[in-house]
Amino acid sequence: MFNRDRWKEILEVLSSNVFRTLATSFGVGWGIFILIILLAAGKGLENGIRADFGDIATNTMFMWSRNTTLSYKGLPKGRRFSFKLEDVQAIKDNVQNLRFISPRNQLGGFGGGNNVVRGLKTGAFNVYGDYPEIIRQEPMTITSGRFVNYNDILGKRKVAIIGNGVKNELYNKGETVLGTYIKIQGVNFMVVGTYQKKDDGGGEEGQKEIYVPFTAFSQAFNMGNNVGWMAITALDGSSISNLKEKIVSVVKDKRKIHPDDKRAVGYFDLYEQYNRVESLFSALRWVAYFVGVLVLLSGIIGVSNIMLIVIKERTKEIGIRRALGEAPWSIKKQILMESIFLTIISGMIGIIFGALFIYGVNAVLDSVGPVDMFVNPSVSLGVVVTALVILIFSGLLAGFIPAQSAIKIRPIEALRTE
Amino acid sequence: MIQIKDLHKSYKMGKNSLHVLKGINFNVEEGELVAIMGSSGSGKSTLLNILGMLDSSDSGAYILDNVPIKDLNETKAARYRNKFLGFVFQSFNLINYKSAAENVALPLYYQKVPRKERQEKALKYLEQVGLKEWAGHLPSELSGGQKQRVAIARALAAEPKVLLADEPTGALDSKTSYEVMDLIQKINDAGNTILIVTHEPDIADMCKRIVHLKDGVIIEDKKIEQVRAEQYV
Numbered sequence: 067m068f069n070r071d072r073w074k075e076i077l078e079v080l081s082s083n084v085f086r087t088l089a090t091s092f093g094v095g096w097g098i099f100i101l102i103i104l105l106a107a108g109k110g111l112e113n114g115i116r117a118d119f120g121d122i123a124t125n126t127m128f129m130w131s132r133n134t135t136l137s138y139k140g141l142p143k144g145r146r147f148s149f150k151l152e153d154v155q156a157i158k159d160n161v162q163n164l165r166f167i168s169p170r171n172q173l174g175g176f177g178g179g180n181n182v183v184r185g186l187k188t189g190a191f192n193v194y195g196d197y198p199e200i201i202r203q204e205p206m207t208i209t210s211g212r213f214v215n216y217n218d219i220l221g222k223r224k225v226a227i228i229g230n231g232v233k234n235e236l237y238n239k240g241e242t243v244l245g246t247y248i249k250i251q252g253v254n255f256m257v258v259g260t261y262q263k264k265d266d267g268g269g270e271e272g273q274k275e276i277y278v279p280f281t282a283f284s285q286a287f288n289m290g291n292n293v294g295w296m297a298i299t300a301l302d303g304s305s306i307s308n309l310k311e312k313i314v315s316v317v318k319d320k321r322k323i324h325p326d327d328k329r330a331v332g333y334f335d336l337y338e339q340y341n342r343v344e345s346l347f348s349a350l351r352w353v354a355y356f357v358g359v360l361v362l363l364s365g366i367i368g369v370s371n372i373m374l375i376v377i378k379e380r381t382k383e384i385g386i387r388r389a390l391g392e393a394p395w396s397i398k399k400q401i402l403m404e405s406i407f408l409t410i411i412s413g414m415i416g417i418i419f420g421a422l423f424i425y426g427v428n429a430v431l432d433s434v435g436p437v438d439m440f441v442n443p444s445v446s447l448g449v450v451v452t453a454l455v456i457l458i459f460s461g462l463l464a465g466f467i468p469a470q471s472a473i474k475i476r477p478i479e480a481l482r483t484e
Numbered sequence: 485m486i487q488i489k490d491l492h493k494s495y496k497m498g499k500n501s502l503h504v505l506k507g508i509n510f511n512v513e514e515g516e517l518v519a520i521m522g523s524s525g526s527g528k529s530t531l532l533n534i535l536g537m538l539d540s541s542d543s544g545a546y547i548l549d550n551v552p553i554k555d556l557n558e559t560k561a562a563r564y565r566n567k568f569l570g571f572v573f574q575s576f577n578l579i580n581y582k583s584a585a586e587n588v589a590l591p592l593y594y595q596k597v598p599r600k601e602r603q604e605k606a607l608k609y610l611e612q613v614g615l616k617e618w619a620g621h622l623p624s625e626l627s628g629g630q631k632q633r634v635a636i637a638r639a640l641a642a643e644p645k646v647l648l649a650d651e652p653t654g655a656l657d658s659k660t661s662y663e664v665m666d667l668i669q670k671i672n673d674a675g676n677t678i679l680i681v682t683h684e685p686d687i688a689d690m691c692k693r694i695v696h697l698k699d700g701v702i703i704e705d706k707k708i709e710q711v712r713a714e715q716y717v
Contacts, residue, residue, distance in 0.1 A: 071593060078581055386577045389538065391566020391594045391642070394558045473558070478538040481577065 076404050079376065090372045091412030093365030094460070098413045098453055101358025102420030102445055106427075108350040110443030115343055117441050123166075123203045124340040126299040127306045129313070129333040131321075138324035147330070149293035153320050160316045163304040166203055169293040171195040171283050173251065182276065183249040184236040191232055192275045193250055195283025203297045204263075211244045211259030218279040224286065226255035230262045231273030250276065253286045306337045359456065366409070366460040373405050373468035377475075384472055385480020394473040401472050405465025406458060413457035417450060485645060485677050486512040486535070491544035493530055504530045505541070506700035512646075512679065517672040517710070519688035520681045522697035529650065531697065532681045536569055536648050537561045549645045566594050570639030574651035576631040578623040584610060584634045585619040591642035609637040613667060629660035636667060640676075647671070647678040653687055659716075665690045666713035686711075 080087045129149075137143045154169050173193040174181050180188040194200075198214050209230065218225055226248060228236075233243055247254045255278055263272040284290065298313060300306040314331050317323075323330045377384070384397060424443055431437060493505040504527045512518055522528040533539035534546065537556060546553045548568055556564065570591075571577075578587045588606040597605070610616050613633040615626075623631055632652060639647055652668070653661035665687060672678050672692075680691060688694050689711045696704035 070599065082581060382577070383579050386579060387590070387594075388558075388562060389536070389565060389571050389577075390591045390638070391562050391564075393562045393594070396594070476538075478533055481538070481573065 072400065072403065075400065076407050079380075079404060080408060086372060087408065090368050091408060091415065093368035094362065094409050094412040094457070095365070095416035095419070097358065097362030097365040098416030098457065099420045099423075100361045101354065101453060101456075102417060102449070103423060104354035104358050105351065105449050106420070106424045106443040106445050108347065108354050109445065110440045111350065112347045113441040113443070114437075114439035115347075118439075123205075123299045125165075125302065125306050125337050126203055126297055127310050127313070127333050127335045127337065129296045129298065129317070129331060130294065132330055132332045134323055134327055134330045136324035136327040136330075138327070139322050141322055147321050147323070149296065149317065149321070150291045151293060152291070153317050154293065154296070156320050157298070157313055157316050161309055161312050163301045163309065164298060165301045166199040166297070166299040168197045168200045168203060168297045169280060170197075170200065170295045170297065171280065171287070171289050171292065172294050173283075173287065181251050182232070182236070184246070187236050189232065189235045189274075191229075192271075193283075194275060194277050195280040195287075195289070196277050197280050200277070200297065203299050206261040206263045209260045209262050211257070213259055213261070214277055214279050219281050222281040222285050223279060224253065224255045224282050225258045225278065226250070227259040227261055227277040228257055229273040229275050230260060231270050232276060233260055235274075248276075250278070251287065255282075300337075307335055307341070310335055362456065362460060365412075366464045369405060369409055369461070369464040370467055373401065373465055374471065376404075377401065377468050377472045381475055381480050384475050385477040388475070388477035389481060398469040398473050401469035402462060402465040405468065406461030409457050409461035409464060410454070413453065417453060420445070485514045485516075485549060486510075486679075487545070487547040488535075489545040491531075491534065491546065492542045493527075493534065493539070494542060504700055505534075508544070508700075508702060510695060510702060510705060512677060514677055515672070515675050517669070517678050517692045518680070519691035519694045520679060520697060521683060521685075521688050521694055523683065525699075526697040527700045528681050528697045532648055532650055532679070535646075535679065536571060537565050562594075566591055566642060568645045570642060570644035570647045572632070572635050572639050572647065572649035572652045574654040576623070576628075576635045576655070578631055578634060578638075580623050583620050583622055584615060584626065584637075587623070587634055588638045588641050590638060595642065605641060606637075609641050610634070612640070613637045627660075628656050629663055632656065632660075632664050633667060636664070636671070640671065645677065647676055649678065649680045651682055652680060653682070653684065658686075661687065662713045662716040666717050669710070669713055 131148055134141070134143050134145045134147065149169070151169065154167050157167055158164065171194070174191055180190045181193065182189050182191050196214060197219065198216060201213050208227070211227070213227055214225070217223070228243070228248070236248060237243055237246075243257055243260055246257050248257060249255075255276075261277075284292070298306065300309055310333060314333065315325065317331055318325055318327070321330075387397065388394075424445065427443055431440070431442075488508055488510055491505055491508040492503075494501045494503040496502075508531060520528045520531065530539065534541050537553060540556065548564075551564075551568075553564065578584075579590070582590070585603065585606045588609055589602040592602045592605060607616060607619060610619050613636055615630060615633055615637070618626060618630060618634075623634070626634065636652075649668070653664055656664060661684075668678060668680070669690060680687070682688055689708065690713050691708070692710050693707045694704070695702055
C-alpha cells in the first residue's frame with residue numbers, strides 16, 4: 067500500500083491527462099458536495115426545531131383534569147373533579163420507572179387580570195405552586211438567589227422566585243430584588259430568587275412567571291388537597307408514551323372515573339410529539355443520504371467509465387507488464403488504488419467545498435440575524451467519516467469492473483504488433 | 485535448457501480449426517544462439533509464444549531448465565516468465581512514460597528487489613548496452629536502435645535463463661540491426677541462451693544454429709558457422 071513506486075505510478079497515470087482527471091473527479095466531488103449540503107441543511111432544520119424544544123425534559127407528559135363524560139359508580143356525568151395530592155402518591159406507588167412527578171397549581175394564565183402588586187406597580191403574571199423538581203423538567207437559569215427547595219415545601223414558606231420579565235415590570239432598574247415582598251392576590255410573598263428561561267419562541271410569556279412552593283400556594287389560595295396539573299417524567303430508557311396509559315388508569319381509579327371515559331383526563335405527551343419530530347429528522351437524513359448517494363453514484367459511474375478508457379489505452383502497457391512477469395492481482399490492485407485515490411481526492415475536494423459553503427451560509431445567517439426554524443447548519447465529524455467510507459467503497463466499486471477487465475487482457479493479444 | 489516434445493497447437497476459427505504446430509521436437513542447450521526462421525504462417529510466432537508462456541499448447545511437453553511447464557494459471561505463468569524468461573519485441577514495447585532506467589528496473593520490481601538495488605542493477609545493464617548516459621531519458625527521446633538496446637537491457641535485468649527475441653531487428657535499418665545483433669552476440673558470448681525469431685537470412689546467419697519452420701513442422705535444423713556482426717558495425 068505504501069509503496070513509493072506504486073504511488074509514483076498512480077500520480078503519473080492520473081496526471082498524464084489532467085483535464086480528463088479533473089472532469090472525472092468533478093462528478094464525485096459534486097456528489098459529495100450535494101450530500102454534505104443536504105445533510106447540513108437537514109441539521110440546520112433539526113437544530114432550529116430542537117432549539118424550540120429548549121432544554122425541556124422531553125420524556126415528559128403533562129396531565130390535567132376535565133369534566134367526566136360517563137357516569138360511574140353512582141356519580142353523574144359532566145362532573146367536575148380535581149386531582150388530589152394522594153393521587154401523586156398513588157402514581158408513585160403503582161407505576162415504575164418514573165423519575166419525577168411534579169404536581170402544580172396555578173393562578174392567572176393567558177390574558178388574566180392583574181394579580182400581583184408591589185407598591186404602586188401591578189402586573190398580570192402566571193403564578194405556579196410547584197415542587198422543587200419542576201426545575202429539572204422545565205429548565206431555567208437562576209440568575210440570583212435560589213429556587214424552591216424542600217424546606218420551603220415542608221415549612222409552607224411564602225417565598226417566590228420571579229422571572230426577569232416580572233422583575234422588569236415590578237422593580238426599577240438597579241433596585242434590590244432579593245428579600246423584598248410582592249403581593250400575590252393579597253398575600254405577601256418574599257422574593258428569594260430570579261430566573262431566566264431560554265427564549266423558546268414563546269416570547270416574553272416564559273419570563274413572566276412566578277414560582278412559589280406548592281404547599282404555601284395551596285394554603286394561601288385555599289386549594290386544599292387539590293392538584294391542578296401534573297408534569298410526569300419517565301426515567302431515561304423507558305418512554306413516557308408507554309407508561310401514560312397506566313398513569314391515567316391509576317388516576318381514573320382514584321377519582322372514580324369510568325375506565326372508558328377518554329375525555330375526563332386531559333394529557334399532552336411531549337415525548338410523542340418529540341418523537342414525531344425526531345422521526346421527521348431521521349426521514350430527512352435518509353432523504354439527504356438517498357439523494358446524495360444517487361448523485362454520487364453518477365460520479366462513480368463517471369470514474370468507472372474513465373478507468374475503463376484508461377485501461378483500453380493502456381492495454382499494450384498492461385500486456386508488457388504481464389509479459390515481464392507482473393502478477394494479475396498486482397495489476398488489479400494498481401487499478402483499484404488508482405480509482406480509490408481518484409475518488410477520495412475528489413471527494414475530499416467536495417467535502418472541503420461543502421464545508422466552505424456551510425461556513426458561508428453560517429456567516430450570512432449570523433449577519434442577518436436568526437431565521438425561524440433554521441439554526442447553525444453543520445455536519446459532524448461522524449458525517450465526514452461516513453462520507454469517506456462511502457468514498458472508499460465507491461472507489462472500490464468504480465475500480466472493480468475496470469480492474470476485472472484489465473486482468474482479462476491476455477499479454478499475447480496486447481502485444482500483437484499492429 | 486529447453487526440451488520440446490511433440491508439440492501441437494491449433495486455433496479454432498469458427499467451425500474451422502487451424503492446425504498451426506504439427507508436432508515440434510527440438511532441444512536447446514545452454515549457451516546456444518538459435519534462429520527460428522520461416523515465412524509468415526509457418527508457426528514460428530506461435531512457437532515463440534508457447535516458449536514464452538504467453539500461450540499454451542494443445543499437447544506435447546515443454547520442459548524449461550528441468551521444470552515442466554504445464555497447467556499454468558495466470559499468476560504462475562507471470563512468475564515463471566519473470567524468473568525464467570527475458571523478452572525482446574519487434575516494436576520494443578517500452579513503457580513510454582517511464583525513463584529508460586525505470587523500464588529496465590521493471591522486471592526487478594516484480595521480483596520485489598529493493599528500490600536501491602533495482603536502480604543500481606538497471607544502471608549496470610544500461611551500461612552494458614552502452615546507454616548509461618541515457619538512463620533518465622524517456623523512450624520518446626531515444627532512437628529505434630537505442631530503444632531496442634534498452635529493451636535488451638530490460639530483458640537481461642531479471643537474469644533470465646533464456647532470452648526470447650521476436651524479430652528484434654524487424655523495425656530497424658540494417659546498420660542498426662547489425663549493432664543490435666552485435667550486442668546480442670556479445671550477450672551470447674557471456675553464456676546466455678538466446679532464441680531469435682526472424683525471417684531475415686542475414687540475421688539468421690549471425691546465430692549459431694538455424695531452425696527452419698514450414699507449415700508447422702521443422703524442415704531443417706542445422707548448426708552453422710556464426711557470422712560476427714562486428715565487422716559490419
